[in-house]
Structure formats: structure tokens, C-alpha cells
Amino acid sequence: MTDYSFTPETSVNDLVQKWPQVIPVFIQFHMACVGCSMSAFETLEDAANIYAIDPQLFMQRLEEAIRESSPAV
Amino acid sequence: MALQKLSPTVIEGLTQIPLLKDLPADLIASILNVAQRRAVEEGSAFFFQGDPAEKVYVLLEGRVKLFQLTPDGQQVLLRVIGPWSLFGAIALAHGEFYPVTAQTAQNSTALYWPVSVLMGFINKSPQLAMNALQIMAGHVQEFQDRFRELATERVERRLARAILRLTSQTGKKVPEGILLNLPITRQDLAEMTGTTLYTVSRILSQWESQGLIQSGREKIIICFPHGLVNIAEDLPARQT
Structure with missing residues (x-):
């Protein structure tokens, strides 16, 4: 079974490295995180706060992006 | 140059330029009456950096790039001007030489006055002197802003x-x-x-x-x- 576990404390860089399919979510929210040299130091919660995005909504979209692109289990 | 050679639209435009702002109509007519016209093809220059600053120009049509060359030949673009802009105004402030080259980016036409002629009008009209001062103050302001950007x-x-x-x-x-x-x-x-x-x-x-x-x-x-x-x-x- 695929491990979908990531938390608001996961760093942006870890998430993007592990699941590149989340990149469009960052772009849709007009976030400059992808490729940013600081993404290893910022958590998903930090990023949502910086861009004034509802953290719950953000986490939900990221999760959806991963589920949709993963093979059915 | 005879005033009647300028079209009414051009004369109307010229009365709006900052240099001639708030001047009596007869003074504007006298100033325009002695203006001369010069057309310069794209890529040529109205004057070059280091030329004696003897004329003051107002661009009528076209586009002119004002730039300086560094001693090692690098070109530094200072500003690009369009119709109704004054250039070469340094001549009014006893500038001996033009500090910039005024090269045309398109075919351009300008009116110009020998500085001695324009000074004659300035001596008689404090408003004209004030207009020239305001234009130069505007340039100083602009370059202060640019300088801050470059420096900080x-x-x-x-x-x-x-x-x-x-x-x-x-x-x-x-x-x-x-x-x-x-x-x-x-x-x-x-x-x-x-x-x-x-x-x-x-x-x-x-x-x-x-x-x-x-x-x-x-x-x-x-x-x-x-x-x-x-x-x-x-x-x-x-x-x-």
C-alpha cells in the first residue's frame, strides 16, 4: 500500500522530492516554492501561512494530487 | 522658421509642452516663430556626447535615445524620449558640452533654438525661466530615483x-x-x-x-x- 503520510510539518522539499505530482498544486496557488532554495527549510504549514492559504485546504489538495496520480490500491 | 509652416495640430501640441506652459500666446508665437526644424533619420544623432552644447531641442515626432559612453566603450542608456520632450536643455544651464548622445531610434523631427536665442526670451520671461527650471528639477528627481535603485x-x-x-x-x-x-x-x-x-x-x-x-x-x-x-x-x- 502506498504511503500517503505527510504532515503539515513535512518540508516542502521533502514532499516535492517524494511526490513530484504535487507541483501543479503549488503552481495553482501561485506559490514560488518549487525550486526555491529555501524549500528544504519551510514546512507545508509555513508555506500555506506565507501565502495566506487555508492550511487544511492546501493539505487536502496535495493529498488529492498524490491519490489521483497513484495507481489504485 | 516661419510659424505658418507648422500645422495647427503641432502648434496646439507645442503650447502644451512644459517649457511653454502658462506663457502668453504672443510670447509662444514669437518663440515658435524663430524655431528651426531638423529631421534626423533612424540611427543617426541630433548631437553627440562631447559636442558643444549650442542648441535646445523639442522632439516633434519619433523617438530619441539619450545615452552616455563609458571610456571603455560601454553604452549606458539614460532615457528614451518621445514627442513633446525637451532635450539638450543642458545648453541653457551654461553646459559647455552635451553630456549625452541623442540618437534616433526612429526617423525623428525636432524643433530647435540656438541657445542664445532662447536665452533672449528667458531673460524677458521669468515664467519661461521657471518652466525650464522645473523641467531640469524633474530630471534631477528622476535620476535621484534611478540612483537609489542602482545603489540600493x-x-x-x-x-x-x-x-x-x-x-x-x-x-x-x-x-x-x-x-x-x-x-x-x-x-x-x-x-x-x-x-x-x-x-x-x-x-x-x-x-x-x-x-x-x-x-x-x-x-x-x-x-x-x-x-x-x-x-x-x-x-x-x-x-x-
């Missing part, structure tokens, strides 16, 4: 980039933010970014007061990385 904003970006680069290579998460885990002096940063120790110190102090960083002797902590990335990358302002 660009170095800020260079410095932000250097710090981010170093941090991404050696950064370490600490409770206050991200520690630049490398003994680096302000002099090192100045040399990396092609600026002076004084400038680096000033910018770091400014960032510190904005809460972007904490800095100490050979130590920098980035407290708000996104703020520094904003400066380094010139990100568009967020729409909220």
Missing part, C-alpha cells in the same frame, strides 16, 4: 541571493529560523556581491529591523526566508 535595490538583490545560496548549501534549522552555518564576515559578503562592507552592514541592519534576519558577528539567522526570497527573486506582490 540591486545590491540588496545580490546580497539576498548570496545569503540564500550559502544557506541552501550549509543552512541548519534552529528555533529562531535558519542558521547560516558558516563563519562568514560582512567583508566576505561584500566581496561576494561586489559592494562595500558599509553597504552590507547597512542592508543587514535594515533586514534585521524588518525581522527578516538576525545577525551577529560572523553569524546570520534567516528568520523569514520567504521575505529574503522575495528580495532575491523580485517575486510579484501577492494578491490577497
Whole structure:
């Protein structure tokens, strides 16, 4: 079974490295995180706060992006 | 040049230009009456840097680039002007030589006055003198703004980039933010970014007061990385 576990404390860089399919979510929210040299130091919660995005909504979209692109289990 | 050679539209346009603003109609007519016209093809110049500054121009049509050449031949574009702009005005302020080259970016036409002729009118009209003064003050203002950008904003970006680069290579998460885990002096940063120790110190102090960083002797902590990335990358302002 695929491990979908990531938390608001996961760093942006870890998430993007592990699941590149989340990149469009960052772009849709007009976030400059992808490729940013600081993404290893910022958590998903930090990023949502910086861009004034509802953290719950953000986490939900990221999760959806991963589920949709993963093979059915 | 006879005034009647100018079309009514051109005369109407000329009465609106800052140099002739608020002047009595008969004075405007006299000034335009002695103006001469000169057409310059694209890529040629009305005057070159170092030429004797003997004429004052108003562009009627076209586009003119004002630039300076550095001693090693590098071209520095100072401004690009369009119709109704005054150029070569340095001649009025006893400038001996034009400090810039006025090269046409399109086929252009300008009116011009020998400086002695225009000075004759200025001596009789304080309003005309004031108009010329206001135009020059506007240029000073513009170049002060440009100077500030060159002197501060660009170095800020260079410095932000250097710090981010170093941090991404050696950064370490600490409770206050991200520690630049490398003994680096302000002099090192100045040399990396092609600026002076004084400038680096000033910018770091400014960032510190904005809460972007904490800095100490050979130590920098980035407290708000996104703020520094904003400066380094010139990100568009967020729409909220």
C-alpha cells in the first residue's frame, strides 16, 4: 500500500522530492516554492501561512494530487 | 522658421509642452516663430556626447535615445524620449558640452533654438525661466530615483541571493529560523556581491529591523526566508 503520510510539518522539499505530482498544486496557488532554495527549510504549514492559504485546504489538495496520480490500491 | 509652416495640430501640441506652459500666446508665437526644424533619420544623432552644447531641442515626432559612453566603450542608456520632450536643455544651464548622445531610434523631427536665442526670451520671461527650471528639477528627481535603485535595490538583490545560496548549501534549522552555518564576515559578503562592507552592514541592519534576519558577528539567522526570497527573486506582490 502506498504511503500517503505527510504532515503539515513535512518540508516542502521533502514532499516535492517524494511526490513530484504535487507541483501543479503549488503552481495553482501561485506559490514560488518549487525550486526555491529555501524549500528544504519551510514546512507545508509555513508555506500555506506565507501565502495566506487555508492550511487544511492546501493539505487536502496535495493529498488529492498524490491519490489521483497513484495507481489504485 | 516661419510659424505658418507648422500645422495647427503641432502648434496646439507645442503650447502644451512644459517649457511653454502658462506663457502668453504672443510670447509662444514669437518663440515658435524663430524655431528651426531638423529631421534626423533612424540611427543617426541630433548631437553627440562631447559636442558643444549650442542648441535646445523639442522632439516633434519619433523617438530619441539619450545615452552616455563609458571610456571603455560601454553604452549606458539614460532615457528614451518621445514627442513633446525637451532635450539638450543642458545648453541653457551654461553646459559647455552635451553630456549625452541623442540618437534616433526612429526617423525623428525636432524643433530647435540656438541657445542664445532662447536665452533672449528667458531673460524677458521669468515664467519661461521657471518652466525650464522645473523641467531640469524633474530630471534631477528622476535620476535621484534611478540612483537609489542602482545603489540600493540591486545590491540588496545580490546580497539576498548570496545569503540564500550559502544557506541552501550549509543552512541548519534552529528555533529562531535558519542558521547560516558558516563563519562568514560582512567583508566576505561584500566581496561576494561586489559592494562595500558599509553597504552590507547597512542592508543587514535594515533586514534585521524588518525581522527578516538576525545577525551577529560572523553569524546570520534567516528568520523569514520567504521575505529574503522575495528580495532575491523580485517575486510579484501577492494578491490577497
